[in-house]
Amino acid sequence: MKNYNLTHLEQLEAEAIFVLRETAAQFERPGLLFSGGKDSIVMAHLAYKAFFPAKSPFPLVHVDTGHNFPETIEFRDQFVDKVGSQLIVGLVQDSIDQGTAVEETGPNASRNALQSITLLETIESQSLDAALGGGRRDEEKARAKERFFSHRDAFGQWDPKNQRPELWNLFNGRKSQGEHFRVFPLSNWTEMDVWQYLKKEKIELPSLYFSHEREIIERNGSLLAVSDFVIPNDKETPRREIVRFRTIGDATCTGAVLSTAANLDEVIAEVAASRVTERGTRADDRRSESAMEDRKKQGYF
Amino acid sequence: MSEDKNYLNMDLLRFTTAGSVDDGKSTLIGRLFHDTKAIFEDQLEAIEVSSKKRGDEHVNLALLTDGLKAEREQGITIDVAYRYFATPKRKFIIADTPGHIQYTRNMVTGASTANLALILVDARHGVVEQTKRHSFIADLLGIKHVAVCINKMDLVGYEEDAYIKVLEQFTDFASRLENVTDITFIPISALKGDNVVDRSENMNWYKGPPLLYHLENVYVGSDFNHVDARFPVQWVIRPHSDEHHDFRGFAGRVAGGVFKTGDEVTVLPSGFSSKIKKILLADQELDEAFHPQSVTILLEDEIDVSRGDMLVKPNNQPNNSQDLDARICWFSGAKKLKKGAKFLFRQTTKEAQVLVSEVRYKIDVNSLRKNEDDQELGMNDIGRVALRTSQPVFWDSYRRNRNTGSFILVDPFTNETLGAGMLR
Numbered sequence: 195m196k197n198y199n200l201t202h203l204e205q206l207e208a209e210a211i212f213v214l215r216e217t218a219a220q221f222e223r224p225g226l227l228f229s230g231g232k233d234s235i236v237m238a239h240l241a242y243k244a245f246f247p248a249k250s251p252f253p254l255v256h257v258d259t260g261h262n263f264p265e266t267i268e269f270r271d272q273f274v275d276k277v278g279s280q281l282i283v284g285l286v287q288d289s290i291d292q293g294t295a296v297e298e299t300g301p302n303a304s305r306n307a308l309q310s311i312t313l314l315e316t317i318e319s320q321s322l323d324a325a326l327g328g329g330r331r332d333e334e335k336a337r338a339k340e341r342f343f344s345h346r347d348a349f350g351q352w353d354p355k356n357q358r359p360e361l362w363n364l365f366n367g368r369k370s371q372g373e374h375f376r377v378f379p380l381s382n383w384t385e386m387d388v389w390q391y392l393k394k395e396k397i398e399l400p401s402l403y404f405s406h407e408r409e410i411i412e413r414n415g416s417l418l419a420v421s422d423f424v425i426p427n428d429k430e431t432p433r434r435e436i437v438r439f440r441t442i443g444d445a446t447c448t449g450a451v452l453s454t455a456a457n458l459d460e461v462i463a464e465v466a467a468s469r470v471t472e473r474g475t476r477a478d479d480r481r482s483e484s485a486m487e488d489r490k491k492q493g494y495f
Numbered sequence: 496m497s498e499d500k501n502y503l504n505m506d507l508l509r510f511t512t513a514g515s516v517d518d519g520k521s522t523l524i525g526r527l528f529h530d531t532k533a534i535f536e537d538q539l540e541a542i543e544v545s546s547k548k549r550g551d552e553h554v555n556l557a558l559l560t561d562g563l564k565a566e567r568e569q570g571i572t573i574d575v576a577y578r579y580f581a582t583p584k585r586k587f588i589i590a591d592t593p594g595h596i597q598y599t600r601n602m603v604t605g606a607s608t609a610n611l612a613l614i615l616v617d618a619r620h621g622v623v624e625q626t627k628r629h630s631f632i633a634d635l636l637g638i639k640h641v642a643v644c645i646n647k648m649d650l651v652g653y654e655e656d657a658y659i660k661v662l663e664q665f666t667d668f669a670s671r672l673e674n675v676t677d678i679t680f681i682p683i684s685a686l687k688g689d690n691v692v693d694r695s696e697n698m699n700w701y702k703g704p705p706l707l708y709h710l711e712n713v714y715v716g717s718d719f720n721h722v723d724a725r726f727p728v729q730w731v732i733r734p735h736s737d738e739h740h741d742f743r744g745f746a747g748r749v750a751g752g753v754f755k756t757g758d759e760v761t762v763l764p765s766g767f768s769s770k771i772k773k774i775l776l777a778d779q780e781l782d783e784a785f786h787p788q789s790v791t792i793l794l795e796d797e798i799d800v801s802r803g804d805m806l807v808k809p810n811n812q813p814n815n816s817q818d819l820d821a822r823i824c825w826f827s828g829a830k831k832l833k834k835g836a837k838f839l840f841r842q843t844t845k846e847a848q849v850l851v852s853e854v855r856y857k858i859d860v861n862s863l864r865k866n867e868d869d870q871e872l873g874m875n876d877i878g879r880v881a882l883r884t885s886q887p888v889f890w891d892s893y894r895r896n897r898n899t900g901s902f903i904l905v906d907p908f909t910n911e912t913l914g915a916g917m918l919r
Contacts, residue, residue, distance in 0.1 A: 198753065198785045199716050202507040202586040211789035212748045215729045219802055219844070243777035244789070247742060248734040331577045338576045357574070358912040359600060359826050361607040363748070364841055364903045368910035382588055384579045390502045 203391055210237075210379035211244040212363060213342055217324055217377045218244075218251050220367035224324035224377070225282065225317075228254035230266040230273070231442040232399055233328030233380060236388055238277060239397055240379065241326075252326060253280035257313045259305040259444045260287050261423040266442055269400040284316030302414065304446045314350040317374055324367070324375045332384040342381050348372040385440075386465055393458045403461065405438045405454050416449030440465075501583045508710060511590040511609035511638070513602045513629045518615045519646045523685035524578065524591065527707065530692040531580050575605045584711045594625055599860060599875035600826045602629065603915065606636035607901070610715040618647050618657040618682070622664040624861045630665075631860055634672040635822065635877065635917070637897050639718050641669075641678045642709060649684040653697040658682045671863060674894060677713070681706050719786050720896045724752030724760075725813060725889075726806040727843035727899075732791055744775065744791035745800055750843060750898035751891070752808070754792065755783040761812065762798060763805045763889050769794040786898070803845040805889045813889040813899060818852075819882040821916040823904070825872040830906065830913060832872040832880065838913060840884055842902035848885040849904065855879040872914070880916070893917035 200208065217224050226241060228234045241250035254274060274281045286308050289295035294315065295308040317325060331338045341357055343365040358366055367375055380388070392399065409420040411430040418424045420432050423446050437450035438461075455461045514520030578589040590605030592598065606612065612633035616626050633641060643665055651657040662680045669678060681690055682701050689695035690705040704712070732744040754760070758771045773793040774781040784790040792806065800806075807813060825832050832851060840849035856865040857878040865879075872878045893900030904914040 197716060198719070198721050199506060200788065201503060202505045202581075203502065205507045205787060208748065208787050208789040212729070215746050215789070219730050244746070245730075245732055246775065246777040246791070247736075247739045248732050332579045338578065339574045354574075359604045359915070360912075361604050361903060361915045362897065362901045364901065364915075366841065366903060366905055366910070366912045368839075368905060370910065382577065382579070384581070384586075386502075386581065387586070394503070 203387065203394060206380075206383055206387055207240065207243075207391070209363075209382065210240045213365070213377065213379040214241055214244040214326070216343075216365050216367070217326060217379075220365070221324040221375065223320070223322050224252055224326060225255040225320065225322045226250070226252040226279075226326040227313075227328070228256050228270070228281075229442065230256070230270040230400060231328070232388060232392065232403060233330070235273070235397060235399065236391060237326060237328045237379065238273070238279075239395060242277065250277070250279060253282050253320075255282045255284065255316060255320070255322070255325065257284045257309045257316065258286065259309060259446075260285065261305055261421075261445045263400075263402055263419070263421075263442065263445055265400050265402050282316065282320055284312045286312045288312070289315060304444060306444045306447050309444070310350075317350070322374065323369070324377050326377045326379065328380050329376075329378045330380050330383050330385075330388075340378060340381065342378055343367050344376045344378065345369065346374050346376060350374070352376075386462070389458065389462050389465055393462060400442065402439045402442055405436050405456050407434055408437050408450065409433070410435050410437060410450055416447075417451070418448075419445060419450060421445055505581070505584060505586055507586050507588065508611065508713070508715060509588045509590070509609045510611040510613055510642075510710070511592065511602075511605040511633070512613045512615070513592045513594040513605070513632070514615055514625075518594070518617055518625075519685045520591075520594075520615055523615065523644065523646065523683070523691065524589065526685055526688060526691050528578075528580055530688070531582055531707070575601050582707070582711055587710065594629065596628065596860065597875060599628075599632065599877070600824060602632045603636060603824045603877075606633050606638055607897075607915070609633075609636075609638055610718055611640040611642060611710070611713060612638045613642050613644060615644050615646050616661050616665070618645050618651045618661065621661050622668060626665070627668060627863075628860050630669065630672065630675070631863055634674050635824075637674050637893055637917070639674055639676050640713055640715065641675050642706065642713075643678060643680045644685075644706060645680060645682045646685055648682045648689060648695075648698065649687050653682075653689075653695075655698070655700045658698075658701070679703070679709055679713075681709065720751040720891075720898075721753055721785055722751070723811055723813070723891060723896060724754055724758075724806075724808045725750040725843075725891070725896065725899050726754060726760075726792065727845070728800055728802055728804045728806065729844050730802060731800065742793075743797070744793050745806065746789075746791045747844070748789045749784050749786045751786055751896045752811075753783055753785045754806070756781075759809055760794070760806045761809045762800050763807060763812070763815065764887060765799065765804070767796075767798045768809060769796040769798055771795075803843075805843065807889075813891050815887050815889050817884045817887055819884065819888065819890070820919045821880055821882060821902070822858075822919065823872065823878055823880050823914050823916040825874060825876045825878075825914045827906075827911065827913040828874040829909075829911075832876075832878075832904075832914060833870060837907070839905040839907050840882070840888075840902055841905060842888055842890065843899060845888065847888065848907075850883045851880060852883050853881040855881065879919075882916075890918050892919055 289312045295311040341360045410417045411426045438453045455464045576591045592601045592605040645661045683690040692707045728745045729747040761768045772795045774784050775791040836851045840847045854870045856867045857869045891899040900918045902916050
């Protein structure tokens with residue numbers, strides 16, 4: 195008899211497509227969180243594959259801190275044009291202007307935490323009942339306990355101690371009015387799987403992921419790109435380095451790594467040899483031991 | 496083959512472990528991670544700091560898996576944690592669960608997607624109640640492969656006698672298991688690294704492979720049912736565009752068997768038949784599809800098909816009934832399962848209402864004894880139950896097919912998942 199085996203990437207893809215289709219079937223208005231980062235690009239690609247030749251039924255939702263790398267926004271807009279999806283942008287600045295979010299102050303101020311507020315406001319104003327995210331269980335210890343279908347109460351809160359058991363491929367997306375779900379089709383992927391899949395599927399990425407020269411400063415162990423949002427203080431000396439980014443988020447807390455990896459093959463080789471997790475470059479996770487769990491309880495991605 | 500192309504040939508193994516504080520499970524996972532470079536420096540640094548803060552003498556590798564604040568505070572695992580590592584040959588997904596009886600539901604959850612159960616036995620104590628419980632749950636959830644790691648061999652002088660004793664005890668007990676067909680015994684010391692990644696030089700009497708080699712090579716491909724063709728329809732794709740005006744594709748994941756272009760299929764429940772015109776994975780046309788592929792199937796004829804329907808072969812149809820016999824694991828602390836209770840029933844992509852017609856018996860997960868006098872299932876209980884659904888369900892026995900033989904019960908008021916079941 196023929197050997198009916200799938201490779202690990204084929205199995206992960208099949209699982210993610212199954213979850214995306216369940217999301218379309220079980221919810222009335224699901225949206226796909228799109229940051230222009232590699233995980234959300236993979237998600238959009240999988241959504242394309244899941245519903246071909248129909249268009250993906252998910253609008254793309256970008257929660258924008260305003261502290262972007264210009265390359266990300268440029269990529270986002272081109273991408274949206276190409277796939278023809280609706281783009282919904284939630285601006286953190288709007289939340290600040292309305293007084294629902296208050297800007298942090300001090301040298302390490304970041305709008306990263308405020309994204310949760312804007313995200314919940316966007317979910318409410320757009321009547322979204324599910325938000326698809328590219329979160330993976332390998333990223334962080336609190337995420338290791340996350341479900342594929344993760345329930346959020348009417349306040350957008352996650353209750354990690356009271357999660358619904360999830361068995362086989364049977365997902366329970368039932369909820370009461372005002373509640374919503376976060377759905378994570380890439381739960382079982384690792385950073386390496388994402389890179390290998392990007393390569394296998396020949397998916398285009400923002401240039402920030404590949405090595406380039408940039409002015410940076412070192413702050414709390416992270417290499418931050420100097421920009422309008424990251425201004426060196428008296429003790430910090432900017433220098434030019436060949437760097438790339440392993441994750442792309444808010445420019446004030448997304449650290450670069452020194453790297454000469456200029457294409458996907460070189461990035462894969464670098465990830466394979468790396469001894470630090472990709473979130474190791476994220477200042478937002480370093481604030482405390484349970485920083486991620488605390489933010490997630492409040493409605494973070 | 497160059498190393499960067501290896502990933503196109505890697506496959507995937509999902510396994511589950513269960514254990515309590517002292518049996519060395521965390522040490523074993525820690526060692527597998529460490530020796531396959533799945534622990535990163537920043538993670539190691541973070542748990543070193545936490546271990547010191549807690550006053551632990553050694554780096555506490557359990558902190559790597561116990562991710563929630565409550566777990567760290569109480570020093571216990573309270574949920575299933577999914578962990579990942581890879582070798583050039585395979586990617587591994589570990590469902591790491593607590594081992595105490597009050598976490599039976601977590602063990603059941605972790606085992607539901609696993610192909611192999613890794614069971615740790617302390618060489619000094621032999622097969623104990625917990626060993627039996629873990630093995631029974633693995634068997635109940637249809638796991639065919641069990642790797643029994645006889646741990647702490649360093650503490651019994653690496654003597655073969657201790658290994659033989661456990662092997663005999665376990666083999667005797669395993670004769671009562673239904674699904675487990677492949678049991679491998681490996682003498683190890685997770686702490687010292689004997690037979691975990693590399694062959695131990697302390698136990699030359701053991702001729703088998705070390706644990707990692709076994710995990711890399713155990714063949715699980717034939718565990719999937721490639722005989723009974725089952726395709727539960729998830730979603731109907733209709734593009735509503737000029738270019739694809741007449742396109743109607745049935746999207747879903749093959750739950751069993753093989754579907755080929757040209758195959759005759761019957762749609763359940765309508766009973767209409769047609770032939771497969773095309774099988775698509777996005778824009779790519781496939782000759783055939785099998786579990787666990789997610790594909791889109793196009794039929795020759797225009798017949799009514801919607802979510803919850805199932806495509807099968809005319810000469811190989813699933814059971815079709817409203818009366819069901821199942822083993823159920825109950826999760827809820829707030830509600831009990833008893834005769835007359837009504838729930839929502841979800842199996843494949845189908846939803847129905849269900850009534851508990853009878854609780855036949857409860858199973859003691861330690862002794863495997865049946866108790867027919869106890870007619871209620873509470874949290875963590877496992878029992879045999881008769882159900883009646885509001886409409887016909889298409890199913891196979893769980894032993895034959897995990898995908899079409901499993902279901903969950905949902906509370907129609909709170910929407911919580913209350914229990915999970917396996918059809919007989």
